[in-house]
Amino acid sequence: MGELVWEKRQFGHRARLALTPAQVRLMDDQAHAARAMWNQLHDLWQMTPKCQRALTRMDQALRQARKEIDWYAVLPAQAVLKTYFQAWRNCWDGRADEPNFKARFRTALSVDIPQGRDLQIKRVHRRWGMVNIPKVGRVRFRWTKDLPVGKLADRENRITGARLVKDGLGWHIAFRIQTLELKPEPHQGPEVGIDAGVKLPLALSDGNHQDHGRPARLPDGTADRDKWLNPQEKAKLLRLEQRAAHRKSFRKPKERSSNRLHVTYDQIRQLRARATRRAIDWQHKSTTAIANQYGTVVVEQLQITNMVKSAKGTIENPGRNVAQKSGLNRSISQEAWGRTVTLLTYKTARNGGTLVKVPAPNTSLRCSACGFVTPGSREDQATFVCKNPDCGWSANADWNAARNVLHLYRIGLVAIPAAGRAVVRRTRGVKPAAAR
Template sequence: MKQQRGHKARLYLTSAQTLAAEDQGHAARAMWNLVHDWWTMLPKDKRNLAAADKAIRQGRKDLPWLGVLPAQAAQAVLKTYFRAWVNCWEGRAEAPNYKGRFRSRMAIDIPQGRDLQIVRLNRRWGRMWAPKIGHVLFRWTKDLPVGKRADKESRVTGARLVKEADGWHVVFRIQREVPEPAEHTGPTVGIDRGITKPLALSDGSFREHGPWLSKGEAERLRRLEKAKERKRRTRRKGEKNSRRLTRTYDQIAQLRATAKRRAVDWQHKTTTGIAVTFSRIGVEDLAITNMVKSARGTVANPGTNVRQKAGLNRAIAGEAWGRTVTMLEYKAAQRGGIVVKVPAPDTSRRCSACGFITPGSRETQARFACKADGCGHEANADSNASCNIDHAAGSAVSGRGDLGDTRSAKRQPPTRPHAA
């Protein structure tokens, strides 16, 4: 089967190349906004790709600053915009909107892999061609199917240049022909996601991590945040940011980007180990967007414990639960496994040994002690929840019950973890 994957590498641009890339990034964002204007102003019967393509070609002729964007990159903007509307019509995303200068990330598409001209220079460095930018160097951290290794089954089909807080990166789109994965025969597991214990597994183990920033980095971030607020207070409304304030913003963004890279690295390593070991992985089907909503309320009806809820929201966002599940889904599929999402209600209140929900069993946030007559099961609260998740996932896969029943049932017979 064909497998589509991405590989991200750091670019090392000269000063002139950096200016050229930023000009193209601004032009690509402006192109998106102009296409959005054109699309929303026309009647529905006149909206089509052919007319949009003609408008883009005319716009690149009439506006010289749009001409810095390569023609194929401009076409890629149109295709991405149309794809966004398709996703909206099919209910997978919201309608596309304007891209703000400071709220969007610069991105430049190179849709044709043959235009990249990728060459490996030595063990650590590679070189590629970016239209209207020139030959640029990138860190070679993964073998790419280029040169003699490239064929119809395994090749680089395109790339995208993206600007992040620590500079420009390139994301290669790699297509490979891989055999169908054999069915995974390992044990099953349920995973409970939390804050104190990031991942609690039903086999009694935990996957934990330390702070993403060291003490020195955290202190520096705190000082930069204070400096940012102090400099913002001296700025008049509508006045352009000073260079010192802009530099402070950049330093804060770099530290936060460092924390995110470390978090993603930990998630990749952890999810790979879980996908290799277990055949069926059960997780809660959480509405994370609703969980991190602000408790501020309105002026007429203000919320309570607003600061505590804001801290909880930051902690949940920092763990990136949704990204963990996304990684587990495609990594498990690569190895013949499966990820099963089960309803979240009562997974932490139900006893994994007897199946009863008894008031008072959740003694503390970290301890579960069943109060049902004749049970007395004690365990870590997160481990108990992960066992219930594993039981519910097994019922969903084997047909022994309906996932909808776990929302209202007062008792659910426990099942032993089994191989899929």
């Protein structure tokens, strides 16, 4: 029996808040004030020379602004300043991009609570808990996960802070949790290669595919952007979009939108948020099942940003098949391949497994039976037929790619990101083999 090893784990938990109309107004005021303060801090940071940038100077400027501007009082003191400096630390450490300006209509409303001791969390019911939100008061939230509060909380197991976020379904609170857990033993499960696709969301090399059963395209061939909604919700969404377009037609240029139009937009946003929640729920369940079953998960090193670029081109060099490429880009974005890899990364590590990335070129064009790349093997998006006269193997295109992904790992070709690009490194002294 080996020695027990403890390790710190940091993760988040999101819960829905049950706010009264008065509390919703207070939360909205805080979020708008936090966004305005963030933008002013960002402007002050850019105008201040690098040699004079310091937390104390920014703190003094913020305290003076709170005395002169009345609506700054709705915010907890120093909350936005700490969040802004933490954003720069994340940038300097390479965990995020540089902080930028937050636009009013393109930025999600959020308020950060940097200190966990201010929350004063208490469980009052089997399904409900109470949390203290500064400047708002005691608020109920859905208790769906045991939290380290009360007697369960100590120096190593505690809630370090939270963030309040608003989407189409209302306000939610995301707790930042720190725990001390035993380091998991190495996962003894098998190896598996995964190919992320549009027709088949997650194709596995052993045939145990993960499919959400929602077609990516409509009968007319166009991309279904609302596949996570049922027929009744799709009909309602169509009516709301038509109503919004009708009401928008009466608005004159530079005229403020009517309250009815804003209500319609809120209803549309609610349906979109419901669809997004269903998609994320399926991703969590699928990636959890994969991390529990397999010890080594192999995926492709994809440059998704480059894959979803528009094919429109320029006036001098116009693009071809622009509409088809636009539909494909929309389908790729809906599947959220990057989020799937992110979920697999931390879930495999939590179960003692590993996630490995291999180079992506030709994984969809190479035959996994004979190892040759022959022109015309991809007859369509779903079927692979090898054109090698000595082979002729046919199968699902995504399954064929998943087999190739696993084969690249077994022969030692691993893509290691370095300086913004993928570097191929052979990790094992195994001679490449064309067939398996």
